Amino acid sequence: MSATARTSVSPVGGSFARLTGPLVILSLVALILLPSIWPSSYVINILILAFIFGILATGLNLIFGYTGLLSFGQIGFFGLGAYLYALLTMDAGLSPWFAMLLAGVGAGFVALLLGYPALRVSRASFVIVTLSFTLLAALLARNWVEVTRGPMGIPKLPAPSVDLPGLGEFSGHDPRVFYFIALGMAVVCIGVTYLLVNSPVGRVLRAVNLNEPLAASQGISPKKYQIAAFSIAGILSGVAGSLHVAHLGIVDPSIFDPYYSEMLLIIVIIGGPGSLWMVVISSFVFMVIPELLRMAPELRMVLFGFILVLAAMLFPTGVGGYLEDRKVALWRRSLRS
Amino acid sequence: MEFFTQLVINGLMLGMVYALIAIGLSLIFGVLEIVNFAHGHFYMLGATILAALVTSAGIGFFPGLIVAALAVGMVGYIVYVVLLRHFREGEFDRGIILTIGIGMVLQNGVAYLFGSSSRIVDTPFSFVSWDVSGFFVDAQRAIAVMVGAVAIALLYGVLTFTRIGKAMRAFAQNREAAFIVGIRPAVIAGLAVAIGIALAGLAGAALAPVFAVHPAMGAPILFKVFAIIIIGGLGSLPGALVASLLIGVTESVVGGYSSVALQDAVAFILMIVVLLAFPAGLFGKGIRV
Amino acid sequence: MTAILTTHALCKNYRGIKAVQDAEISVAHGKITGLIGPNGSGKSTTIDCITGFTQPSSGQVLYDGQDITGKPSHGLAGVGLVRTFQNVRVYERLSVMDNLAVASQKLRTHGWLPLMLKSAAVKADEKDIEQEAMSFLELVGMAHYAGAPAGILSYGQRKLIALAACLITHPKLIVLDEPLAGVNPTIIRRISGLIETLNEQGLTFLIVEHNVDFIMRHCDHVIVMEQGKKLTEGKPEDVRRDERVLEAYLGKRIALEAKGTAYA
Numbered sequence: 001m002s003a004t005a006r007t008s009v010s011p012v013g014g015s016f017a018r019l020t021g022p023l024v025i026l027s028l029v030a031l032i033l034l035p036s037i038w039p040s041s042y043v044i045n046i047l048i049l050a051f052i053f054g055i056l057a058t059g060l061n062l063i064f065g066y067t068g069l070l071s072f073g074q075i076g077f078f079g080l081g082a083y084l085y086a087l088l089t090m091d092a093g094l095s096p097w098f099a100m101l102l103a104g105v106g107a108g109f110v111a112l113l114l115g116y117p118a119l120r121v122s123r124a125s126f127v128i129v130t131l132s133f134t135l136l137a138a139l140l141a142r143n144w145v146e147v148t149r150g151p152m153g154i155p156k157l158p159a160p161s162v163d164l165p166g167l168g169e170f171s172g173h174d175p176r177v178f179y180f181i182a183l184g185m186a187v188v189c190i191g192v193t194y195l196l197v198n199s200p201v202g203r204v205l206r207a208v209n210l211n212e213p214l215a216a217s218q219g220i221s222p223k224k225y226q227i228a229a230f231s232i233a234g235i236l237s238g239v240a241g242s243l244h245v246a247h248l249g250i251v252d253p254s255i256f257d258p259y260y261s262e263m264l265l266i267i268v269i270i271g272g273p274g275s276l277w278m279v280v281i282s283s284f285v286f287m288v289i290p291e292l293l294r295m296a297p298e299l300r301m302v303l304f305g306f307i308l309v310l311a312a313m314l315f316p317t318g319v320g321g322y323l324e325d326r327k328v329a330l331w332r333r334s335l336r337s
Numbered sequence: 338m339e340f341f342t343q344l345v346i347n348g349l350m351l352g353m354v355y356a357l358i359a360i361g362l363s364l365i366f367g368v369l370e371i372v373n374f375a376h377g378h379f380y381m382l383g384a385t386i387l388a389a390l391v392t393s394a395g396i397g398f399f400p401g402l403i404v405a406a407l408a409v410g411m412v413g414y415i416v417y418v419v420l421l422r423h424f425r426e427g428e429f430d431r432g433i434i435l436t437i438g439i440g441m442v443l444q445n446g447v448a449y450l451f452g453s454s455s456r457i458v459d460t461p462f463s464f465v466s467w468d469v470s471g472f473f474v475d476a477q478r479a480i481a482v483m484v485g486a487v488a489i490a491l492l493y494g495v496l497t498f499t500r501i502g503k504a505m506r507a508f509a510q511n512r513e514a515a516f517i518v519g520i521r522p523a524v525i526a527g528l529a530v531a532i533g534i535a536l537a538g539l540a541g542a543a544l545a546p547v548f549a550v551h552p553a554m555g556a557p558i559l560f561k562v563f564a565i566i567i568i569g570g571l572g573s574l575p576g577a578l579v580a581s582l583l584i585g586v587t588e589s590v591v592g593g594y595s596s597v598a599l600q601d602a603v604a605f606i607l608m609i610v611v612l613l614a615f616p617a618g619l620f621g622k623g624i625r626v
Numbered sequence: 627m628t629a630i631l632t633t634h635a636l637c638k639n640y641r642g643i644k645a646v647q648d649a650e651i652s653v654a655h656g657k658i659t660g661l662i663g664p665n666g667s668g669k670s671t672t673i674d675c676i677t678g679f680t681q682p683s684s685g686q687v688l689y690d691g692q693d694i695t696g697k698p699s700h701g702l703a704g705v706g707l708v709r710t711f712q713n714v715r716v717y718e719r720l721s722v723m724d725n726l727a728v729a730s731q732k733l734r735t736h737g738w739l740p741l742m743l744k745s746a747a748v749k750a751d752e753k754d755i756e757q758e759a760m761s762f763l764e765l766v767g768m769a770h771y772a773g774a775p776a777g778i779l780s781y782g783q784r785k786l787i788a789l790a791a792c793l794i795t796h797p798k799l800i801v802l803d804e805p806l807a808g809v810n811p812t813i814i815r816r817i818s819g820l821i822e823t824l825n826e827q828g829l830t831f832l833i834v835e836h837n838v839d840f841i842m843r844h845c846d847h848v849i850v851m852e853q854g855k856k857l858t859e860g861k862p863e864d865v866r867r868d869e870r871v872l873e874a875y876l877g878k879r880i881a882l883e884a885k886g887t888a889y890a
Binding site for chain 2: 064070117118120121122123124125127128129131132133135136139140142143144258262265269296298299301302304305306307308309310311312313316
Binding site for chain 1: 679738741
């Protein structure tokens with residue numbers, strides 16, 4: 001919390017929060033060193049996917065976990081960012097880095113436009129409008145053949161490269177180089193979200209989520225904050241999408257596959273909506289699990305479905321929410337004594 | 338003009354099928370305020386059960402329809418008793434997450450058990466078309482439409498004339514009102530969920546011979562029906578019926594004169610337009626969640 | 627005596643039901659005005675219209691010389707008009723301190739980038755907010771709960787936090803919706819005392835309340851509503867003696883009792 005105060009009633013809380021900083025830095029160092037210690041392209045590719053999903057999940061966490069709006073538009077923005085990246089590099093001839101930037105901005109802008117009608121009526125309509133956006137985007141990708149090349153997709157996409165003065169240029173087509181590009185983007189995207197949710201803006205977002213009328217009575221325009229958060233989440237998804245296809249080297253309509261939406265939802269629900277780091281950890285866990293669970297993909301999805309059902313029944317606030325509830329319980333106990 | 342009329346007839350038939358699914362979805366939303374993301378997968382389940390009954394067990398099409406609808410309704414009731422019953426008001430997001438999970442289990446479970454390939458169901462009405470005063474009507478589709486019309490009429494009768502039906506409507510308007518009628522809310526809600534899901538199963542079964550049956554068939558139709566209930570007004574049954582027919586006809590006409598791609602997009606585009614012009618839907622009471 | 631808030635011919639219809647009809651309400655600057663009436667007489671709808679939570683069907687709301695009719699609620703805190711809610715509202719999962727920090731208007735003018743990067747100006751404002759919040763929490767006697775999540779507090783304690791959150795916005799007029807309902811006598815005394823003190827410091831109140839004792843003791847002026855219309859208004863002691871007011875309350879009670887026996 002940004003405005004912590006001297007208190008006379010106080011439980012032990014905060015020991016976990018104090019450890020977060022060192023743990024994040026330690027993990028980051030480990031991730032930087034990993035390719036030199038364990039140079040397996042298999043491991044590197046899984047981690048690249050985890051970075052991409054970490055960005056994507058952080059975006060959903062921002063709009064759902066903090067702002068309280070369940071968005072099914074994130075995969076739509078993911079695909080939009082992917083196609084923007086492909087079209088800007090292949091057809092407009094822009095550099096991969098610039099295209100990646102514009103993919104994020106473009107997705108964020110579309111989110112801004114979509115936010116208004118989506119938030120017009122109720123949370124139910126927000127869910128359905130954002131879902132429809134994703135479906136419409138998929139439809140467009142498949143059918144607007146002149147631009148998107150239809151179901152065949154756009155192959156041979158370039159990857160961004162890194163030019164280090166004195167050391168030469170490193171091509172992003174090398175997985176070990178792309179690993180650092182994806183890691184860097186994840187650090188930037190998750191870092192910006194961290195700054196946002198831990199700033200007074202994040203406090204207001206949580207307030208709007210917790211009690212919209214109260215926030216409005218205090219001079220906060222709920223819509224303004226909701227639309228802004230939706231737009232930022234759109235930027236994150238767009239960037240993640242461009243990274244994903246830059247890594248794959250091809251974009252096609254399967255980027256909108258419901259599988260992505262389902263995985264994204266599970267990651268955020270199990271990690272805990274509104275818990276930034278838990279959701280990031282959850283992204284890694286759920287990218288690694290399929291590699292460990294060698295079973296039929298259908299059976300795996302049945303299992304994930306059951307996990308979602310169980311989570312909704314027993315743990316609606318995820319691991320992060322469970323930890324928060326424990327803190328509140330400590331408070332209650334300290335008040336009683 | 339004749340081409341146009343043919344398109345409108347096709348559209349009304351398509352719309353009737355949408356209506357069957359949309360009304361069930363709307364009924365469940367009206368009573369529980371849960372948007373059932375598994376609804377399309379129950380539609381798929383109905384189709385799968387019918388396909389199994391007709392092709393493997395050799396049961397006739399009409400008895401198969403009834404068995405499939407009842408079986409799916411039963412599954413729906415179990416889902417209510419085990420899961421949905423424990424939900425309180427205002428847990429909107431949890432309901433969505435839960436039903437997405439149920440949908441994943443259904444779709445992938447069916448794919449695992451029966452394989453993910455498409456199956457064709459043959460009935461005596463396949464490839465038959467009827468000539469109704471100069472217009473061609475596909476017999477199998479016409480039967481699906483008639484089944485839908487009968488089911489909707491029955492539901493209308495139950496909701497209007499029976500005590501439990503009246504209680505259901507009262508419950509959707511105002512939860513406290515249900516207590517006054519003297520029927521336990523859990524009974525009303527459970528029955529509404531079972532009926533709503535059985536209707537989806539019935540639609541799937543009736544359409545199984547028209548479309549290919551496969552585990553992923555539920556999602557696309559569900560999403561279209563979502564758009565329909567937004568257009569009709571969330572929780573409004575007449576709204577769901579009218580919007581279904583409207584979308585069916587519009588899709589058919591657009592498909593006839595323009596591209597198939599645009600045909601698929603019609604429902605979503607109309608939805609955005611309706612949301613901007615009439616935020617509560619065409620018939621909606623604009624339930625705030 | 628100038629009015630800080632007036633409504634002219636304020637009407638609100640819900641699907642043909644006239645919840646509020648031609649309400650002419652005037653709140654004098656620096657005074658405590660009570661708004662009373664039986665349940666369903668349109669008090670809550672009236673204050674919802676005033677505070678922008680519902681659009682009036684017709685009529686006018688004037689506040690501090692401006693026409694605020696139909697202005698959205700979030701545009702009013704900035705000009706000094708805030709409210710509390712009937713069933714007290716706090717941000718349950720935020721700390722008491724953060725509840726007040728959110729309510730403060732100080733950071734509203736900063737851009738998102740300085741807020742995220744915690745610029746020097748933002749830091750200074752945050753510090754001010756913290757001090758100010760502590761002083762208001764001390765005023766309402768809740769300072770030692772500053773770090774606790776608001777969700778663990780009792781109903782009455784939440785009402786105190788809600789009041790402190792109003793104060794940190796530096797309002798000119800506070801609209802209180804049943805500030806005393808459902809709280810214990812100790813907190814009733816504390817809230818009554820606070821309203822009195824704040825009023826002496828120049829703050830204006832419009833209060834919807836059922837507690838007759840409170841109304842008689844603390845209000846300068848009382849407006850009585852019945853069936854969506856203003857029945858009468860005046861000094862508390864005059865209103866108390868008004869037969870129409872007794873009838874509005876008692877008539878309703880007698881009618882209810884009659885109904886009760888009919889059901890039994």
